[in-house]
Amino acid sequence: MAPTSPTDGEKKIDDRLADVERVSQDVILSAEKTDILQLEHTDPVLNAKMHLVNNAIDEIGFTGYQIKLFILNGFGYAVDSLILLIQSIIAGQAALEFNPSFSRGLTIAAYVGMLVGALFWGLTADIIGRKFAFNFSLMICSIFAIVAGSSPNWIVLGVFVALSAFGGGGNLVLDTAVFLEFLPSKDQWLLTLMAAWWGIGQLIAGLFAWAFIPRFSCSDPTVVPDAAPCTYSNNKGWRYVWFASGALVFIMSIARITIIRLKETPKFLVGEGRDEECVETLQFIAKKYNRPCSLTIEDMRACGSIYSSRRDSGAHAKSRFSFGEVGVHLKGLYSTRRIGISTSLIWFSWTLIGLAYPLYNVFLPSYLESRGAEFGETSAYITWRNYTLVNTCGIFGPVLAGYMCATRLGRKYTMVVGALVTMAFFFAYTQVRSQAQNLAFTCVVNFCLNIYYGTLYAYTPEVLPSAHRGTGNGIAIGWNRVMGIMSAVVATFADTKTPVPIYICAALYVVMAAVAAVFPFEPYGRRSS
Template sequence: MASTPTEKKPHVLDEPSRDLETANDDVSVGRGDILSQEHIDPVLNAKMHLVNNAIDEIGFTGYQWKLFVLNGFGYAVDSLILLIQSIIAGKAALEFHPGWANGLTVAAYVGMLAGASFWGITADIIGRKFAFNVSLMICSIFAIVAGSSPNWIVLGLFVCLSSFGGGGNLVLDTAVFLEYLPSNKQWMLTLMACWWGIGQLIAGFFAWAFLPNFSCEDPSVNPDAPPCVYANNKGWRYVWFTSGALVFAMSIARITIIRLKETPKFLIGEGRDEEAVETLLFIANKYNRPCSLTLERMAACGEITRRREGSKWSPAEVGIHLKGLFATRRIGWSTSLIWGSWVLIGLAYPLYNVFLPQYLASRGAQFGQKSDYITWRNYALVNFSGIWGPVLAGWMCSRPWLGRKYTMVVGALVTCVFFFAYTQVRSETQNTAFTCIINFCLNIYYGTLYAYTPEVLPSAHRGTGNGLAVSGNRIMGILSAVIATYADTGTAVPIYICAALYVVMAGIAAVFPFEPYGRRSS
């Protein structure tokens, strides 16, 4: 690695069109900015370079630690909401007798699809701050209300609205954290995915605490069970109430603890150089760190090309952000491969994980395990194991011989191996152990992909690109629910499909055109 950010004074770029790859200064790490030669606007390129220098000079502070925790909770909320609807669907169905048992899964994915698209584009148009604060609040309110649903349709509506907030928030968590990270800490973007497993663990614990003790009996298991009504089936409602209350508390903590300022990279893209400099100087002064960036240095780079000619919300403005994701051949190729990866894992992940309770239940029945308590205990163990995949991935992607790309390749291939091995499980202990291992390995790939996506996208279009990538993921989640309606997810067939998909994902990761290791996001 190159010298630390504070060892030498930053170089000032007097010629904004100068090639930054060759004019790289001592403050830069490794080979410089990831997209240094890809920007069409050389002035924007130069200003982003100066902002990266300033962030490196300030270094990692308590501000980034707060973002790691409270942005990370956005990861947790996404997995929490998605897993909770899957966990409680069976118990709620006993009470409401729906016509389509997988309706809640579709509702959740439709909400997340809409949320990722809307909040992702919104973040590029009006800024990260508003979307970051509002989306999680929306999620918490409707999660609480979902526990009071009088019927299946209303429950699906509230699940959809809660997912709209949670799914959109996920897009912002990585973008906001990345745009404040010094380059030698960008690996923490991968580490932050451990919060995804924490969200799953919380969902598992809530299910373990409430469902075995406050749920009606399934008449298909016990023919003498009393009718399932509101009075004897409150467990799934308690799960929603507690989950929503937790998300609400964290959304308030975001506003009161972080007090997020708009990210400097968004401000630079909007031509608001003075605000960007003020934000960086504020952080430097608060944590007693050096920052030699000045407005004069920014002005010396020139004026960026103004992109907006009409309303912020005009179709032309949205089109500008879409075109920006294909500004050059390499950026376009990168965007296409990233979106393809998200589509593939969008099918593989829910086929395995969202419908995992059904598969675990079927395997438990084969092994003579009929206890709800044991089922949800095992589910909590599986989710606990998922926390540590991104921890290992964070270490792997910071190794020069792996980087982000080959961390994904290794994670995908190892997951594939254990998927095939899982079909040979013959005991309850093996069942639990292999499920835990798969969840661990799967999150090595998934966590790295979550981090890689915003790292290689242009800052001015990062929200749109990230949002549409996640949207493709959600579309396949909807498709997986349709597949589950007409296929038996209690068999090993989805496991074989998932294994094959991970082989394809490994191949795509190997040919990604950008490697972020040792370089700085633009």
């Protein structure tokens, strides 16, 4: 047998010393604040550096920088809900003007745009960084939203709706990741509270509809037999809604670029091996807000190199713009058994909520009508006023969820409570028989639903590995959009007057609660990795 070469022997000794050092480091870190994925050991060097970065962020604390991020990232949440609701609000009036053969085409267009946007911007975030999408996604959304108001026919309108949704579809992927990666650990519950912006977006959609549609819309000939035909000149309300929404989103996009001048997130930079830029970013924030930050480049270098600790080239394939790059990020989401289980359960939860909520909105009105619900004669003004009230209630669900997440309930059991309470009101809603009952139950359901929804939005990026956070988050939201497309197809061809879909939707929330209870990671009291 040939003798072992000195090089091989030295390598074995170095590997053993690295193992000893890693164990020693784990013992030290176990006495300090725990990072969520710290014990997964996917990359000891990266874990050590993430721990130092988390220590630095905690040392700096909560500053005006995070306040700006809360508002500017919240714009993305608001725009996502705004675009989805605007297309549903204006679809009826636009259809009266264009007489389409497929009335739910705009819904499918919006969800297709959101699906492609979530996947595109999610992968972009992991490949070239969070900053690019943060600066440009809202700009793209605003341009096509404004142009949508000038659409000459149904097909062109659908194209512009899809393109606008593509720009806005990545915001839920990026906004949570960007905000999370600058947050001190004690303030991570604010990620749940940020979902209140989703309700604000819905409220804005309702206000625009309330302001323009009753005053600048033609009448439906099936309701008013002697109504004049709907044309461009007498049916501009839905166009004004698009113009106003696009202008607002444009202002938001300009604010993102000018107010904060976002720096790349420290955790993305660490995963890239750009330690100097990471330290510079944290030192910049500390200096600007007169806070301490003891992290140095020497501290980071002392941990070693993430590239020498892996067989592959860090968190990327040899060519970043290739299918191999996608494979690297997918593999990273299943790098250990627990991370893989967590990823799968998160995607399953997004699939469930993506199916349950749209179907509920689609089937419930027809079901109630078939069971004799008498809502009375209401004007368009009253209809959109009630719509605005309902969406206002949705703002406060994430506020309660944020408080619950900061208690021992944690994220997991906040979702369990939110899902079960929503399920109970879904079942009760089938007994609604009057306008007042309809308004009250709709408000309560919207409030309770956003407890679960807002927490799931926050939980998803918290437990995903930083280097693959955009991809994992994008695919999760992508599954949600796929189910939205399915709901539109089902609503077109299925019998909407049977009670079965309503009970199925309610039962799905029981499944969501069960899934939340068995999530392998609980972020309460821990720090995102």
